[in-house]
Amino acid sequence: MGRKDMPEAPVPFHALLGRPQAWWDRLFLGLVSTGAVLFYALFGFPWSGSHLAPGLSAEKVRSVSPGMSEAEVIQRLGPPLARKVSASGRLSWDYAKPVPKVRQYPRVFVTFEAERVSAVVVELKTFWGVDKELLYLRTPERIIDRADHDDFLPSAGGTEGP
Numbered sequence: 290m291g292r293k294d295m296p297e298a299p300v301p302f303h304a305l306l307g308r309p310q311a312w313w314d315r316l317f318l319g320l321v322s323t324g325a326v327l328f329y330a331l332f333g334f335p336w337s338g339s340h341l342a343p344g345l346s347a348e349k350v351r352s353v354s355p356g357m358s359e360a361e362v363i364q365r366l367g368p369p370l371a372r373k374v375s376a377s378g379r380l381s382w383d384y385a386k387p388v389p390k391v392r393q394y395p396r397v398f399v400t401f402e403a404e405r406v407s408a409v410v411v412e413l414k415t416f417w418g419v420d421k422e423l424l425y426l427r428t429p430e431r432i433i434d435r436a437d438h439d440d441f442l443p444s445a446g447g448t449e450g451p
Contacts, residue, residue: 340386342370345397347425347442350384350411353399355429357406362399369399379407387414395441396421413441 344367352365362382369382384397396412411425424441426433 340370340388341395341397341442342367342384345384345442346444347439348444350397350409350425350442351427351434353406353409354427355406355408359401359404362406366399395424397442411442 349366353362357365366384369384370386371383373381373383375381380401382399382401384399385395387396388394393413393415396410396414398410399406400408400410407428409425409427410423413422413424414420415422423433424435424437
């Protein structure tokens with residue numbers, strides 16, 4: 290086999306254009322990093338996130354009971370992040386903002402009837418807010434306090450209360 294019979298080595302595309310390899314590397318890294326930034330801007334960080342009221346803890350939530358006034362709730366939990374009135378006229382104070390684009394987050398709210406606490410609720414929202422699981426409920430008729438309630442809210446020792 291002579292020199293003429295040997296196949297010619299392929300010429301890389303970037304060599305055909307006369308551009309150095311570093312230019313292509315920078316372009317590729319730029320496109321990948323821009324794609325990652327756009328992904329997280331659109332879809333968020335899907336496994337983390339918590340928007341709890343400052344100083345909120347499982348112990349403080351447990352200290353609120355049915356029949357308390359709005360002033361007593363503010364004294365124990367601080368001001369709510371949002372106040373809502375349902376179509377039926379029931380007032381609800383939210384102590385945890387919904388967290389879009391995350392897998393799991395707690396929802397904490399207190400409902401009032403006639404300016405007195407009627408229920409204290411902690412739910413675990415899962416799969417981007419589609420499913421909810423009751424972790425804590427306190428009404429005049431019923432108390433549900435699951436052991437894992439403390440796993441989703443900070444402890445009083447690790448937070449600064451209002």
